[in-house]
Amino acid sequence: MSEKKKGIDKKWIQTYMLIFIVIGLVVVMAVVSPNFLTTTNLLNVVRQIAINGILAIGMTVVCLTGGIDLSVGSIVAFSGIVTAGLLRDSGLPMIVVVLIAVVVGALMGLYNGYFVAYWNAAPFVVTLSMMTIGRGMTYVYCDGRPISNLPTNFLAIGKGSIAGIPVPTIILIIVFLLASVMLTKLKFGRYIYAVGGNDNAAMVSGINVKRIKMMVYVLSGTACGIAAIILTARVSAGLPTAGSGYELDAIAATVIGGTSLSGGRGRLWGTIVGAILLGIVNNGLDLLNVSSFYQQIVKGLIILGAILIDSKRNQ
């Protein structure tokens, strides 16, 4: 009995530690930078974390099965360039283009999922292959040139607000709610945890493990498609170089949020708090005029700190 209680206490500490760190960071930032705790800046932060937040949600779902998705940056680039190309040239209604972008992302995720699940290939390698294929396809599609002159109503997705909340943030919240419901309320979500915890046991208990493993990459690809729309609208152009390195930020948010890379354990809200933490660090260091070279070091140390906590938790 007391053992169990101790377990709960531990969990509480771990749960709140991340939030304490974020609050601590906010306090520090508010003290050292008078421009941090302003409405404009806080809205900036929540807008700026949207892309990474959405990618990290997809990444978390993949990591829960013990996988990893290195191709998110490239999928973002290809979905984004397709979005820009269709908006400029096809004359299709915006909503159709947006749907196509999401489907393109999902299909690229399907490639990952199919080879991981049905060919038993290592996720690291399969998604690495998609990472370079996706980037190559992007350059082929646009001939290396940015695609610009996008319709202004599309750009509102990047810079617009509804009831004072930036549109990218609203999209992040919707994606988060849908993914949370999926993970906690649907059978499919519980299967994801089961597969990540022990896929043999999951298979024995009648779960279609291969299908689950495939679907998580499709979901990650879908998240990339959504993020690509926001990114394209934000920079008002489809860029062949877009999204490079974004997989690292998504993995960082996931790990900081407490999701185990070996699968089976993790919470979606932790990932969001992780993304917020990284967003505040980026924003704060920008406000304080700290060179991006140091920003990278700080980010690296935060990731190390998170993983140390994680490995202690496992013992």
Added chain:
Amino acid sequence: MKKKVLSMLLVIAMTAGLAMGCSSGVDEDAGGETAGTKSSKSKEDGYTIGCTVYYMTEFVTLMVEGMQSRADDLGCDLVMLDAGQDAQNQITQVENLIAQKVDVIIVAAVDSDAILPAIEMCDQAGIPLIGVNMLFNTDEPYHYVGPDDVLAGELEMQNAIDKIGGEGNVVILEGPIGQSAQIQRLEGNENVLAKYEGKIEVLAQQTANWSREEALTLVENWLETFSGEIDAIVAHNDEMALGAIQALEAAGLTDQIVVTGVDAILDGCNAISDGTLLGSVYQDAAKEGSDAVQKAYDVLEGTLTEKELSYIDMKWITKDNVDELLTTIYAE
């Protein structure tokens, strides 16, 4: 449990370290002035100039030094951010600079198209925006200080063609397709080529993305494909020209093929001095940065109202005048 406490302490220490890192950053850059006084700045204290650059290349580093020294002369603070070649991150940084209430923003754009939302953001915030080094892809007028890349492209092509006697085959190593420097340098190349129609043939033109390694591979392959046919290699920057020279050295063709570049970076000047690089076009990075800050200052003071493009002089550097650079800006 103890270990967990330990790791917790570690994270707290890191956060503290982060905070300390932050404050020391402010001290350095604001010259001892605290962050608190920054926001309540009056005109006599000088302006705060926000700047975001695409990436800290050797060239940009020189440009930033030029900015810093002019900002010091004018009594202004310079907030310098590096977008790390990520266009989305650059938009984020412009947002952050606006939130920081800087007086003016100078941008060396990651991408000429993707920077356009920043123009509108700055307009809305009432903060003037100055472009430097990279043009904005817009028809609206804007403040800009940068290189005359068309002239650079003309200079390097003309000199290469003169060297090979007005007749022969050239290949072109382009910058990343779609960047303003690539577009304009190519335009300059083509202006000259138009005069030699029928005499000069362009065997191949491809991007090597400003990269020495990529250019090396590309030129190696070209030397195979066009064995014995290439007379001149025109590169849009020195890095790629140096990659080409490495390929030529490996193939023992240094004496037979002419190479020209743009930028006159230190390695490029050394190659000119050695005679492996025919020449390069020099744009004064420090002057470019310094002029951009001056323009920002003039706009804030109201002495400059018209939005226009100002070009930096471009200078053709050869073996004859390369020592001017090697003994001044590149002196140890």
